[in-house]
Amino acid sequence: MDKLFLLSFLGLLLVAHGVAGNMVFDNIDLLEELENLDIEEEYEAETSPIPSWTSERGSKVLVNVDSFGAVGDGVSDDTQAFVEAWAIACKTPQSVFLVPLGGRYLVNATKFNGPCSDKLVIQIEGTIIAPDEPKKWDPKSPRTWLDFSKLNGVLFQGGGVIDGSGSKWWAASCKKNKSNPCKGAPTALTIDSSSAIKVKGLTIQNAQQMHFIIARSDSVRVSGVQVSAPGDSPNTDGIHITESTNVVLENCKIGTGDDCVSIVNASSAIKMKTIYCGPGHGISIGSLGKDNSTGIVTKVVLDTAFLKETTNGLRIKTWQGGSGYVRGVRYQNVRMQDVENPIIIDQFYCDSPSACQNQTSAVNISQIFYKNVSGTTRSAKAMKFACSDTVPCSKIVLSNVDLEMKDGTVETYCNSATGFGYGIVHPSAECLSSDDKEYIIINKEEKAEVTETSREKIVHTEL
Numbered sequence: 059m060d061k062l063f064l065l066s067f068l069g070l071l072l073v074a075h076g077v078a079g080n081m082v083f084d085n086i087d088l089l090e091e092l093e094n095l096d097i098e099e100e101y102e103a104e105t106s107p108i109p110s111w112t113s114e115r116g117s118k119v120l121v122n123v124d125s126f127g128a129v130g131d132g133v134s135d136d137t138q139a140f141v142e143a144w145a146i147a148c149k150t151p152q153s154v155f156l157v158p159l160g161g162r163y164l165v166n167a168t169k170f171n172g173p174c175s176d177k178l179v180i181q182i183e184g185t186i187i188a189p190d191e192p193k194k195w196d197p198k199s200p201r202t203w204l205d206f207s208k209l210n211g212v213l214f215q216g217g218g219v220i221d222g223s224g225s226k227w228w229a230a231s232c233k234k235n236k237s238n239p240c241k242g243a244p245t246a247l248t249i250d251s252s253s254a255i256k257v258k259g260l261t262i263q264n265a266q267q268m269h270f271i272i273a274r275s276d277s278v279r280v281s282g283v284q285v286s287a288p289g290d291s292p293n294t295d296g297i298h299i300t301e302s303t304n305v306v307l308e309n310c311k312i313g314t315g316d317d318c319v320s321i322v323n324a325s326s327a328i329k330m331k332t333i334y335c336g337p338g339h340g341i342s343i344g345s346l347g348k349d350n351s352t353g354i355v356t357k358v359v360l361d362t363a364f365l366k367e368t369t370n371g372l373r374i375k376t377w378q379g380g381s382g383y384v385r386g387v388r389y390q391n392v393r394m395q396d397v398e399n400p401i402i403i404d405q406f407y408c409d410s411p412s413a414c415q416n417q418t419s420a421v422n423i424s425q426i427f428y429k430n431v432s433g434t435t436r437s438a439k440a441m442k443f444a445c446s447d448t449v450p451c452s453k454i455v456l457s458n459v460d461l462e463m464k465d466g467t468v469e470t471y472c473n474s475a476t477g478f479g480y481g482i483v484h485p486s487a488e489c490l491s492s493d494d495k496e497y498i499i500i501n502k503e504e505k506a507e508v509t510e511t512s513r514e515k516i517v518h519t520e521l
């Protein structure tokens with residue numbers, strides 16, 4: 059609808075003025091591209107549906123960790139039982155690796171490696187807990203707890219809980235106490251180098267560091283997953299996607315101490331639908347470009363999200379000195395409540411104890427579309443586009459964005475960022491219009507009635 063309107067409006071402009079023709083057509087192409095930006099979910103149909111084991115118990119081979127000596131009392135070490143059960147489940151076709159309901163299974167850092175036989179189901183109904191003492195953690199797995207790799211066509215489900223028992227790790231973080239050394243902690247659940255994976259209805263909580271990493275994988279669908287950790291737990295990202303493609307996250311509720319979702323290098327075709335975030339640091343692309351590295355993220359769609367009391371809303375963060383690009387991102391139907399930085403692009407991100415050097419190289423950010431984003435901000439700068447002078451952000455499009463502050467006026471900050479807005483854009487994003495180019499900003503009244511005077515000038519200020 060908006061696009062049709064814009065097209066006809068631009069048509070009138072062309073007739074009226076016959077100017078800026080190329081710019082107008084470029085913008086139409088761009089809009090069309092961004093509107094049509096969608097992530098294929100076809101792989102679902104391609105991979106044969108994996109039935110839930112409960113509906114087909116008969117044809118499934120049940121591999122219950124209890125049969126391998128797991129106790130599930132929260133105290134006994136059940137690691138060996140899990141390792142042995144995994145070995146059998148992995149090599150047996152149509153098997154179900156079962157962590158039964160009611161148990162609390164204490165399990166050390168463990169690698170669950172594939173490849174496995176066909177149609178493996180990992181049925182987690184009970185709770186898996188990590189030993190809580192960082193000093194006794196297996197030094198061979200400093201960054202992982204439950205690490206699944208090289209799997210194909212596997213379903214994780216069962217409504218159970220994965221609990222990282224992270225509180226001692228958090229206290230030992232340099233973010234909590236500057237006299238602590240800065241070192242990484244384990245990720246609760248990792249799915250690495252895998253494909254055609256589904257993760258349904260699990261709860262992942264109190265991770266030592268990140269909750270759930272999807273790495274080097276293709277075709278991963280995560281639905282109904284909950285992540286929960288205190289808002290002040292350090293670096294406890296909810297779902298972190300790296301070097302992965304065709305990932306769909308839907309109906310996920312994430313409350314944690316860092317990004318609810320973070321999407322980093324070499325990731326493409328990432329779709330997030332119906333995401334609840336808060337507390338947390340928002341839904342992020344990046345960080346990218348740390349230590350002069352290359353970061354590339356393309357084709358990301360977020361549709362329907364609610365962010366409550368987070369430090370950021372929709373964020374793209376890159377370090378100075380990086381290279382690569384973020385291109386083709388669409389955020390739509392997002393509602394914010396008391397968010398510190400609702401819309402932010404930060405090419406000067408710096409999360410190191412010492413100040414970051416100014417550098418000319420940067421990760422190039424372009425084609426970022428914000429559509430139907432509304433709610434309340436805690437800071438006056440409701441929108442921030444802080445971009446590099448040498449590698450400006452370009453083609454930032456805003457449509458029906460309406461951000462308010464309870465007591466006070468809101469504004470948009472721009473440095474070296476270009477783009478345009480149409481429909482309601484509040485606060486005004488006029489600062490995206492550069493002097494040598496003409497961009498369109500149309501307000502609500504004009505939408506109802508395009509008058510002669512409104513056609514006089516191409517650049518309009520909203521409201």
Ligand SMILES: *[C@@H]1O[C@H](CO)[C@@H](O)[C@H](O)[C@H]1NC(C)=O
Nearest residue numbers: 135137138166189194195196
């Ligand atoms: C689990 O970790 C504890 C503490 O380091 C260790 O004593 C125990 O042997 C480990 N269990 C297995 C099965 O390796």
Ligand SMILES: *[C@@H]1O[C@H](CO)[C@@H](O)[C@H](O)[C@H]1NC(C)=O
Nearest residue numbers: 229230234235236237238239
């Ligand atoms: C930080 O750690 C140091 C050394 O372990 C300790 O003496 C100090 O009390 C800690 N500070 C806080 C605020 O916990």
Ligand SMILES: *[C@@H]1O[C@H](CO)[C@@H](O)[C@H](O)[C@H]1NC(C)=O
Nearest residue numbers: 301323324347351352353354
């Ligand atoms: C980013 O991904 C590319 C492609 O996979 C890889 O070559 C590069 O090393 C990655 N960069 C970082 C910082 O990991």
Ligand SMILES: *[C@@H]1O[C@H](CO)[C@@H](O)[C@H](O)[C@H]1NC(C)=O
Nearest residue numbers: 348349350351379415417418
């Ligand atoms: C990144 O590049 C800059 C400029 O070439 C250099 O000064 C800096 O030391 C490099 N940083 C790292 C971490 O390699």
Ligand SMILES: *[C@@H]1O[C@H](CO)[C@@H](O)[C@H](O)[C@H]1NC(C)=O
Nearest residue numbers: 362363390391392393430431
């Ligand atoms: C705008 O987004 C909100 C929040 O997700 C949603 O409830 C509403 O239906 C959307 N409006 C339109 C016109 O799509």
Ligand SMILES: *[C@@H]1O[C@H](CO)[C@@H](O)[C@H](O)[C@H]1NC(C)=O
Nearest residue numbers: 378406412413414415416417
């Ligand atoms: C980097 O540049 C900014 C803006 O020009 C300036 O305020 C800041 O002091 C510089 N930082 C360093 C470490 O040189």
Ligand SMILES: *[C@@H]1O[C@H](CO)[C@@H](O)[C@H](O)[C@H]1NC(C)=O
Nearest residue numbers: 383422423424448449450452
């Ligand atoms: C950044 O990317 C845009 C879009 O692809 C391109 O037009 C622009 O030249 C790039 N900027 C730099 C400094 O490479």
